[in-house]
Amino acid sequence: MINAKNCPEERQLCIEKECAGNPAHLVYVHIPFCKQKCLYCDFLSACYAEDTVEEYFKQLEVEIMNADPKHKEQPVESIFFGGGTPSFPAAELVCRILERIKCEFRVLDEAEISLECNPGTIDVLKLRQYKKAGFNRISIGLQSAQNGELREIGRVHTYEEFLEGFQSARDAGFLNINVDLMTALPGQSLESYEETLRKVVELNPEHISAYSLIIEEGTEFWNRYHGKPKSGFPSLPEEEVERKMYQRTKEILLENGYYRYEISNYAKPGRECHHNSGYWKRKNYLGFGLGSASLYENKRWNNTELMSQYLLGNIQEKQCQIQQLTIEEQMEEFMFLGLRLMSGISIEDFKQCFCKSIEEVYGSQIAKLRKDGLLEMEGDFLRLTEKGIDLSNYALADFLF
Numbered sequence: 001m002i003n004a005k006n007c008p009e010e011r012q013l014c015i016e017k018e019c020a021g022n023p024a025h026l027v028y029v030h031i032p033f034c035k036q037k038c039l040y041c042d043f044l045s046a047c048y049a050e051d052t053v054e055e056y057f058k059q060l061e062v063e064i065m066n067a068d069p070k071h072k073e074q075p076v077e078s079i080f081f082g083g084g085t086p087s088f089p090a091a092e093l094v095c096r097i098l099e100r101i102k103c104e105f106r107v108l109d110e111a112e113i114s115l116e117c118n119p120g121t122i123d124v125l126k127l128r129q130y131k132k133a134g135f136n137r138i139s140i141g142l143q144s145a146q147n148g149e150l151r152e153i154g155r156v157h158t159y160e161e162f163l164e165g166f167q168s169a170r171d172a173g174f175l176n177i178n179v180d181l182m183t184a185l186p187g188q189s190l191e192s193y194e195e196t197l198r199k200v201v202e203l204n205p206e207h208i209s210a211y212s213l214i215i216e217e218g219t220e221f222w223n224r225y226h227g228k229p230k231s232g233f234p235s236l237p238e239e240e241v242e243r244k245m246y247q248r249t250k251e252i253l254l255e256n257g258y259y260r261y262e263i264s265n266y267a268k269p270g271r272e273c274h275h276n277s278g279y280w281k282r283k284n285y286l287g288f289g290l291g292s293a294s295l296y297e298n299k300r301w302n303n304t305e306l307m308s309q310y311l312l313g314n315i316q317e318k319q320c321q322i323q324q325l326t327i328e329e330q331m332e333e334f335m336f337l338g339l340r341l342m343s344g345i346s347i348e349d350f351k352q353c354f355c356k357s358i359e360e361v362y363g364s365q366i367a368k369l370r371k372d373g374l375l376e377m378e379g380d381f382l383r384l385t386e387k388g389i390d391l392s393n394y395a396l397a398d399f400l401f
């Protein structure tokens, strides 16, 4: 990386200047390997044998090399390695993939390049390798600073291992670190959550995400909490406690210099996740790896979710089923994703995109939500109010046709 900017505003200006009318896109790389499956997890991830891991990385490299030449010509403004646990396989394998992307694509000097890590799978040597390869942002999955809560959700690490990992990331030179937290965990109390928040804030990461646990079908937790009642497991926090956790997240993070830029994401000024913001703004993105999704010029496609097929190179199988989004689907996404951002959506952008005014399409929904105090308008921007954020599922559902 040459001349990488630490200030995202400056970076954005550079990106715009360098792209000059040639829209940049995002690249996502899926690394589906984990040490052990967490009890609540429904992501496409599992523990695999070592030879599968090596085969996977070879196939991933082939997939990247075979990407559409038209896409390769467009500038790349961010790359995100997610999972799974991208920090679980050997660092050489991951760094080689980043090198490959840089060879094949036009990666901008200012690009944000993130890697998801889990405590217990990183050390300073590994982190230095990532840094040297060009990663400039690390996202660490902590979830809770309470070891009892971590055990309960099946995480393989302790809080102390997280601390070690965080310090190692700083020692390796990472100046942009996110910490992921979770609320509504089994046995979690308001006090234990506040303690988690305070401990994390003391470390001064640049970014904090706080998502509420959702119990998904097909997970161990689904059987545990929605199956036949089983005794011996800590109960989930009451809805009232969960609401307070959510409230305290906002208060404590705000007191400590973080601002909320998306429903569940907080950052020090200028440290928003550029990559995720791109998804919410509906930028083009290309996904590589098992089960990854792509959206390009309103065409969507997904890679196979079957490892056996992926390793055979049958990635294209499903890619043939390219879905062209209808105008209605594009409008829904524009609203649904854009309103997750605290800045909201630009009324003018809507018109530019769809050649129709927002009132023409969503006039009655907007009037109703404004009347209920869930939406507000300021200048060119339409955004959720505090009440609207609290009831975001209800408010956003109004924009589905």
Ligand code: SF4
Residues within 6 Å of the ligand: 033, 034, 036, 037, 038, 041, 042, 043, 045, 083, 084, 085, 118, 141
């Ligand atoms: S580390 Fe993340 S991806 Fe892996 S099992 Fe746990 S929640 Fe799922």
